[in-house]
Amino acid sequence: MDEQLFKKRLEELAQTAFMNSVYTHTPFLSEREQSLFHEMRQELSFADASLYGGHEDYDRCIVVFGSKEMFGYEGEIPLACAKISPLFKKFAETLTHRDYLGALMNLGIERNQIGDILISDGEAYVFCFRHMAEFLCRELTKVRNTQVETVGVDFKEIHYWQEYSTKDGFVSSPRLDALVGLAFGLSRSKALSLFQSQKVFIRGKMETRNSYQAKPEDVISVRGFGKFRFQELGRETKKGRFHVKLQIYK
Structure with missing residues (x-):
C-alpha cells in the first residue's frame, strides 16, 4: 500500500462530500488503513467522518464522509450482508474463515470489497457492499467441496455472538x-x-x-x-x- 496515495484519496473523498453535499465512502479498510485514517481524522473533521463495519467488533470497516447535520438529509449506510449456508448440512465440511475467503477470491473479488466474515453454527455472514451481495447471491454456489446457498440478509438483524x-x-x-x-x-x-x-x-x-x-x-x-x-x-x-x-x- 502506498500510504501517501491512500491519504490523498481520503482527502479527495472528504472534499467531494463537503463541496457537493453528497455522501462518499471508502472501500473496506484494513487495520493499517484505519490507523492512517485515525492519524488524519482531525484534519478531515470538516467532512463528519463515521466508521461502519456492520457489527460491533469489526476488524474491517468503511469510512463514510457526510452527515445529516451537514446535508440536511439522512444517508443510507451502503452495507449489506450475504449469508452462506450449506445446501445439505448433513454432508457439509467444517469450513473455516480461510475457506470462505478463498472461495470469494476465486470469484475475482478484490479484498477491499469485502468486510468481515463471521462464522456461526455452520453458516457464514459476509459483510460487503450491496452490489457485491447481489453478485454473491448469483455466483457463490460452492465453498471447497460443499454446495452452498447464498442469500442476502439485513445486517442490522444479524444476531451474532462473538465466542x-x-x-x-x-x-x-x-x-x-x-x-x-x-x-x-x-x-x-x-x-x-x-x-x-x-x-x-x-x-x-x-x-x-x-x-x-x-x-x-x-x-x-x-x-x-x-x-x-x-x-x-x-x-x-x-x-x-x-x-x-x-x-x-x-
Missing part, C-alpha cells in the same frame, strides 16, 4: 505489552517486538507505545496472533501486582 475464552492473570500494571504477553503467552521481549514491527492495534488504531495504559473494554488485535478484549482490572495485591481478566476471541 471467546476467558483468561486471567497478574501483571505489574495494565501496560499494553503486559496484556499482550498474558493474552498470547509471550515473553516480554517477544511482546515488545510486536510493537516495534507495528502489529498492535486498538480499535483499528495502531499503537506503537508498549507502555500505553490500557483501559477496560479496550479491544486489542495483534496481527498474526489474534484479538482480545481487556475485560476487567481487578485488585492490587500486597506485592503491587494487578489481577486482570481478558476475553480472547475465538
Whole structure:
C-alpha cells in the first residue's frame, strides 16, 4: 500500500462530500488503513467522518464522509450482508474463515470489497457492499467441496455472538505489552517486538507505545496472533501486582 496515495484519496473523498453535499465512502479498510485514517481524522473533521463495519467488533470497516447535520438529509449506510449456508448440512465440511475467503477470491473479488466474515453454527455472514451481495447471491454456489446457498440478509438483524475464552492473570500494571504477553503467552521481549514491527492495534488504531495504559473494554488485535478484549482490572495485591481478566476471541 502506498500510504501517501491512500491519504490523498481520503482527502479527495472528504472534499467531494463537503463541496457537493453528497455522501462518499471508502472501500473496506484494513487495520493499517484505519490507523492512517485515525492519524488524519482531525484534519478531515470538516467532512463528519463515521466508521461502519456492520457489527460491533469489526476488524474491517468503511469510512463514510457526510452527515445529516451537514446535508440536511439522512444517508443510507451502503452495507449489506450475504449469508452462506450449506445446501445439505448433513454432508457439509467444517469450513473455516480461510475457506470462505478463498472461495470469494476465486470469484475475482478484490479484498477491499469485502468486510468481515463471521462464522456461526455452520453458516457464514459476509459483510460487503450491496452490489457485491447481489453478485454473491448469483455466483457463490460452492465453498471447497460443499454446495452452498447464498442469500442476502439485513445486517442490522444479524444476531451474532462473538465466542471467546476467558483468561486471567497478574501483571505489574495494565501496560499494553503486559496484556499482550498474558493474552498470547509471550515473553516480554517477544511482546515488545510486536510493537516495534507495528502489529498492535486498538480499535483499528495502531499503537506503537508498549507502555500505553490500557483501559477496560479496550479491544486489542495483534496481527498474526489474534484479538482480545481487556475485560476487567481487578485488585492490587500486597506485592503491587494487578489481577486482570481478558476475553480472547475465538
